[in-house]
Amino acid sequence: MDPIPYRRETPGTQPPALWPDYRSTVLRSPRKPLIALPHTLSEVTGPIFSHDRLQPNDADLTSQHKDRPIGDRMIVAGRVIDENGRPVAGTLVEIWQANSAGRYFHARDSRDAPLDPNFTGGGRTITDDAGQYRFITIKPGYYPWQNHENAWRPAHIHFSVFGPSFVTRLICQMYFEGDPMLPFDPIYMSVPSEAGRKQLCAAFDYDLTVPGFGLGYRFDIVLRGRDATPFEADDHAH
Amino acid sequence: MPIESGWATVGPFFHAVLPWKDGGVMAGPETKGEPITILGRVLDAEENPINDALIELWQANAGGKYNHPEDTQSGEIDPSFQGFGRVAADAEGSFTVKTIKPGPVRGLGNSWQAPHIQISVFARGVLKRLVTRLYFEGGPGNEHDPVLALIEDEERRETLMAKPDPKESGRWHFTLRLGGPRETVFFDV
Numbered sequence: 001m002d003p004i005p006y007r008r009e010t011p012g013t014q015p016p017a018l019w020p021d022y023r024s025t026v027l028r029s030p031r032k033p034l035i036a037l038p039h040t041l042s043e044v045t046g047p048i049f050s051h052d053r054l055q056p057n058d059a060d061l062t063s064q065h066k067d068r069p070i071g072d073r074m075i076v077a078g079r080v081i082d083e084n085g086r087p088v089a090g091t092l093v094e095i096w097q098a099n100s101a102g103r104y105f106h107a108r109d110s111r112d113a114p115l116d117p118n119f120t121g122g123g124r125t126i127t128d129d130a131g132q133y134r135f136i137t138i139k140p141g142y143y144p145w146q147n148h149e150n151a152w153r154p155a156h157i158h159f160s161v162f163g164p165s166f167v168t169r170l171i172c173q174m175y176f177e178g179d180p181m182l183p184f185d186p187i188y189m190s191v192p193s194e195a196g197r198k199q200l201c202a203a204f205d206y207d208l209t210v211p212g213f214g215l216g217y218r219f220d221i222v223l224r225g226r227d228a229t230p231f232e233a234d235d236h237a238h
Numbered sequence: 239m240p241i242e243s244g245w246a247t248v249g250p251f252f253h254a255v256l257p258w259k260d261g262g263v264m265a266g267p268e269t270k271g272e273p274i275t276i277l278g279r280v281l282d283a284e285e286n287p288i289n290d291a292l293i294e295l296w297q298a299n300a301g302g303k304y305n306h307p308e309d310t311q312s313g314e315i316d317p318s319f320q321g322f323g324r325v326a327a328d329a330e331g332s333f334t335v336k337t338i339k340p341g342p343v344r345g346l347g348n349s350w351q352a353p354h355i356q357i358s359v360f361a362r363g364v365l366k367r368l369v370t371r372l373y374f375e376g377g378p379g380n381e382h383d384p385v386l387a388l389i390e391d392e393e394r395r396e397t398l399m400a401k402p403d404p405k406e407s408g409r410w411h412f413t414l415r416l417g418g419p420r421e422t423v424f425f426d427v
Contacts, residue, residue, distance in 0.1 A: 002346045002347065003308060008426075009242070009426070010241060010242060013241050013242050013244060014242070014244060014245055014366055015244060015245055015246070015365040015366055016365070017364075017365065017366065017368075019365060022247075022363070022365070023363075024247075024362050024363025025363050025364070025365060026283075026363075027282040027283040027284055027286070027363070027416070027417060028282050028283070028288065028361060028362075028363035028364050028416045028417065029283075029363075029364075029416065029417060030368065030416060030417060030421055030422070030424050031417060031421065032394075032421055032423075034424050034425055034426035035388050035389060035423060035424075035425050035426065036388075036425070036426045037369070037385065037388075037425040037426065037427050038346055038384075039427070040343070040344075040345050040346055040351060040385075041298075041304060041308070041309055041311070041343055041344055041345075042296075042298070042304070042343055042351065042354070042356055042371075043356075043427055044308050045296075045304040045305075045306035045308055045309055046296060046306065046322075047296060047305075047306075047320060047321065047322035048305075048306065081240060082240075083239060083240055083241070083242055084239070084240075085239070085240055094255055094256065095255070096251065096252055096254060096255040096256070098251075104251040104254075105254055106250075106251045106253060106254060107253075108250055108251070108290075109251060120254055121254065121255075122254045122255035123255075124255070158246075158248065158249065158252065160248075160255075160256065165306075165308075166296050166356055166427070167427050169294075169358065169367065170242075170243055170245065171245060171246065171247075171248055171360060171367065172243045172244060172245055172246050173246040187246055187247060187365070188246075190244075190246075190365050191244030191245075191246075193241075195241065196241060196243075196244045197244065199241065199243060199244070200243065200244055200246075221243050222240040222241060222242050222243045223242065223243070224242055
């Protein structure tokens, strides 16, 4: 029997390949139409990672070095669910971010802002049975970039998630609700719908806030889901 | 109903986290199958090397079986082969992957898919990953492959073909072009 396909991409939810406001897309965006690939075994399967992949302190970016990093400590937590609202359990979540001064621990980030020897800005965890994840980190700083005159990225954390198949892969950026830089950011603004953009903004959450330790922010992630009404796909089988 | 979270570029600063140690070594000496080395390149629409790309690969084992619970084909999982690779391009836009040649995989209905590797391309300037497939030039089953058959233009079909190294067997060259006259075929999954 054929595999149950995933739902096709919902129009209006995803950025276009060519988005000239973000200059680097111009030479890096296919112009010929994409070819719709039916979902075969190659698409409905994908890598599954075990806890062997994780190191101690992978989910606590403030405890990976000798001392504490500089900046506002915070908890970022949420759920990974699919488009049908079902939790995505046991999936790898990876994050990376700038330090509190807005500088990445990276050879190509030569900006005039201090590195923090106690912060390299990378984290990794696996969702629990309810699809939940939780990181401890510091609030990333703003940083300028070369895209246009006086361009600044809003504070953001990069998220990479796999989900159960090749099709469900997602790399997105988490922003902060109310960040004044958001409307000026072509990467944020490349997500077409306002609802889609809002969904990328973490909200302050009192319940996640740990007394005397740090503020909590909730960020839920939605991966592609299967067609809600699975059908018997045996029409190819004759 | 929840909507899928909006994609964003990986940006240029992912290297401390995403490229795992030995991420390009998908198979070891104990892995069953024909060992191959893929010598890849990633180019932009003007054929400039993309030095900040990340490539992910996903493939079946030598018996055509995916290491995943939804692959209910007969055939055995090779415990030494997960089938996933992840590698960053270097300053010349090049990457190297050591793996084994995948076996043919069942397609929809009664069709069979020729040996292929699923490829995802991420980079600064790529807002949403680009998906393509690597096939092997002259490979068995290419002429009946249902996915290659979706590409009407024969010249464009060629963009998915890894080419054997003329000197050293087991080495395959594969170039990804994100635009330009020889743009690689990308898929909407």
